[in-house]
Amino acid sequence: MKFSGQKKIGLFPMGVDDLHVHTRLSYDGKGEAEDYVKALLAHGGNRVGFSEHFDYDLFLQGEDVLPDLNEYTKVVNGLKERFPQVKILKGIELGFSSAAAPFYRELCKRENFDYVILSVHTVGNRGDCYYPEFFKGLKKEEAYGMYLSAVLESVTSGVEADIVGHIGYVARYAPYADRALRYCDFKELFDKIFDEMLARGLCMEINSSGYSPLNGGNGAGSADGGKNDGGFADGGNGADAGSATLPPVDIIEEFAARGGKFTCGSDSHTVLSYTKSLTTFPSLLSSLKLK
Ligand SMILES: [Zn+2]
Numbered sequence: 001m002k003f004s005g006q007k008k009i010g011l012f013p014m015g016v017d018d019l020h021v022h023t024r025l026s027y028d029g030k031g032e033a034e035d036y037v038k039a040l041l042a043h044g045g046n047r048v049g050f051s052e053h054f055d056y057d058l059f060l061q062g063e064d065v066l067p068d069l070n071e072y073t074k075v076v077n078g079l080k081e082r083f084p085q086v087k088i089l090k091g092i093e094l095g096f097s098s099a100a101a102p103f104y105r106e107l108c109k110r111e112n113f114d115y116v117i118l119s120v121h122t123v124g125n126r127g128d129c130y131y132p133e134f135f136k137g138l139k140k141e142e143a144y145g146m147y148l149s150a151v152l153e154s155v156t157s158g159v160e161a162d163i164v165g166h167i168g169y170v171a172r173y174a175p176y177a178d179r180a181l182r183y184c185d186f187k188e189l190f191d192k193i194f195d196e197m198l199a200r201g202l203c204m205e206i207n208s209s210g211y212s213p214l215n216g217g218n219g220a221g222s223a224d225g226g227k228n229d230g231g232f233a234d235g236g237n238g239a240d241a242g243s244a245t246l247p248p249v250d251i252i253e254e255f256a257a258r259g260g261k262f263t264c265g266s267d268s269h270t271v272l273s274y275t276k277s278l279t280t281f282p283s284l285l286s287s288l289k290l291k
């Protein structure tokens with residue numbers, strides 16, 4: 001059954017609920033889910049969406065990264081009982097590859113996720129675009145074009161997702177002097193991605209892992225990001241990233257102009273990062289000046 005993020009979880013454009021949160025159940029996350037909920041309550045919030053990694057793309061390459069879904073369900077159900085005043089959502093972040101897509105199509109039918117984030121981390125046979133090796137011998141246009149083609153493939157793959165995760169991930173660790181990803185440089189690919197997303201009711205995630213209000217919103221990064229995610233692993237390489245958010249603002253605006261819907265995600269991998277994002281989200285959203 002296809003479920004729409006908007007209908008199922010009551011999202012609305014520019015909702016401030018954080019739907020991209022990893023705990024220790026993700027191979028690169030830390031902290032107990034319970035401690036995230038306690039942080040949310042201390043902040044006065046009442047809704048959180050966990051999105052543990054499910055990277056079958058990496059699993060197919062021999063990496064031991066899959067979460068224990070039974071334990072995940074048990075943890076979330078236990079928290080729902082203990083904290084009935086909090087709406088706790090059991091989401092998942094699927095790391096797309098064409099080889100993993102058939103498995104994901106089955107997984108989404110089999111498992112009862114509240115929502116699905118579809119993210120591109122690995123591109124073709126060049127591996128995760130987090131690593132410098134990915135870019136070896138590639139011009140910026142080639143590397144980014146390959147990445148965006150993979151995003152397009154992911155949204156047309158038949159995997160029943162609700163949200164496209166951190167579009168622009170490729171730019172975050174790219175080795176180019178100007179590594180900004182711009183709509184105008186890949187207009188044709190972006191237009192195709194937008195059309196397919198709109199046709200399927202897919203939300204675009206505004207991933208805040210590069211946002212820090214202390215330095216004008218472009219740099220140090222609020223998230224501690226896992227190696228496989230949008231966030232800055234070392235919190236230190238964002239100064240010239242060209243964007244505080246993934247995707248960059250010009251891409252968000254183009255999608256908004258077409259009537260696209262958005263969700264928010266901090267991509268936190270620790271309770272500390274999650275706690276920070278609870279206070280920075282509102283300023284991030286108002287800085288975007290979107291309706
Ligand atoms: Zn990710």
Ligand SMILES: [Zn+2]
Pocket residue numbers: 020022093228229230267
């Ligand atoms: Zn993530």
